[in-house]
Amino acid sequence: MPADERRLLVEQWARRHGVDAAQRLAEAEDLADVVAAAITPHNTADTYAKSWRVWQRFCAASRLPELEGSRGALVAFVAWMLREGQQGGKGYAPSSASTHLAAVVVGLRERGVAVSADDQAEARAGLEGLAVQLLKAGERRGRGQAVGADLDGLRAIARACPDTLTGDRDKALVLIGFRYASRSQDPAGLLAGDVIPHPRGLLVDILTGKTKHSVRTAKIPYDDEPEICPVRAWSAYRARLVAEHGARWADPATPAFVGIDRWGHITGGMGPDSVTRAIKRISVRAGVPIAWTGHSLRIGLASVARRAGRDSIAIADQGGWARHSRSMLGYMQREDGWNDNAAAGLT
Structure with missing residues (x-):
């Protein structure tokens, strides 16, 4: 609020409620500004x-x-x-x-x-x-919707990841992110303590500003294919991180996914931009026909799960969409355009 408007508002409060109350209301306004900026x-x-x-x-x-x-x-x-x-x-x-x-x-x-x-x-x-x-006029602008991740791409990525800490991190980043339909900012906000082992897989607490819920918990089960199992990939990555860089990386307060430079040095936690760049680099290295973007994992879970017959509500809950979300249904429609076609099978 501009300073002049703020001053007039405080003067109005003083006339209506007294000087002391006006001061407390002004302090409450300051607090509201701070809270709005923080959230x-x-x-x-x-x-x-x-x-x-x-x-x-x-x-x-x-x-x-x-x-x-x-x-x-x-x-x-x-x-x-x-x-x-x-x-x-x-x-x-x-x-x-x-x-x-x-x-x-x-x-x-x-x-x-x-x-x-x-x-x-x-x-x-x-x-x-x-x-x-x-x-x-025949002019189309923009990249269009990102390509969705798929199982063949996940297999290619798992095979192409080198036997290094960076390779293990890349594999865990993609395999886990796919299972909970991550946006690029989601892995960047995770701490090691947000990824919790469970007898049936992993529980991942994801901080989100997209809904009224500040945190959602996604259940990541073991995969029948060990090569693309996110649980095994996470365990291997974190064990190697501790073995190569010290026990402090076992602390739950450390970043879940760390940045690693070309010489193998840890640079801190990954940010959203570095996650996006990593996903593109990982997919290119694996020879995926169209490079993935930071949104490919999110699109991929919706479309692949729908093709496998999963219920739309279960998909929404896993990916953190509102139930019957238009964007989620749009991702599904790209897969169901023929099998779920309203004009098919009418005669």
Whole structure:
């Protein structure tokens, strides 16, 4: 909240409730700001910051004030993004432009700028209309949906991992991540103590900011194929880590998945970007036809489990989706387009 608005609000509280109560309310507002910042996922904060920089470049190029969210400014913003918004002068994909628009509206409101729902809706309608024009002109932007991991790919990756600590880490990272439909930030947030041995496999406590639940626990069973068994891969990786780098890595407070440089030195815990890069590198090394991304494991569990006849609710619970999630059902549809086709078997 801008300082002037904050001062007026405190003065209003003082008139209504007295000076002491107004001071306590102001302190509560400060606490609320701190809590809001603490619970905002890092990737969300990064997206907002990146989008605001895009907005600043647009305003500089268009000679418009940054702190003005008028209908015309927002419509001009989406047109500029599609035309030339990237640093190199290329246009953004419509999906990226949509993300930046939403984040900029949040950024403007946080800075005290009034942005009406109607103005935002008109900018979004303009974005959708311009995106249709791009398609009609034969221009497709963006990478499209990531390829999903599959069992053949997991087998190829397991065989291609070298007999080193890095190889053992890579194998555990992919095999475990696939079983609970991980996003790239999920393994980065795990501690060793979050992966708990169980007679039937592993219990993995995953910190998430995507739902109202702060932590979900995924059950990872032993696999009938030892080569791609996530439980065996985890045990081998952690045993080797302790054997080669000392007993301190047996501490439950250490990162579950560590960064390892080319000389075999531990660099700390892996971050989301390093997880994404590792998954791509691992899949390329294994000769997977289309390189996997940080989202491939998540897509893969939904599609492979559905193809194997698993119930959609069980898949949602395992992967941390809301039941009947549209994104999860979309991943399944890619596999079921023929077998589950509504037009099949009608005669």
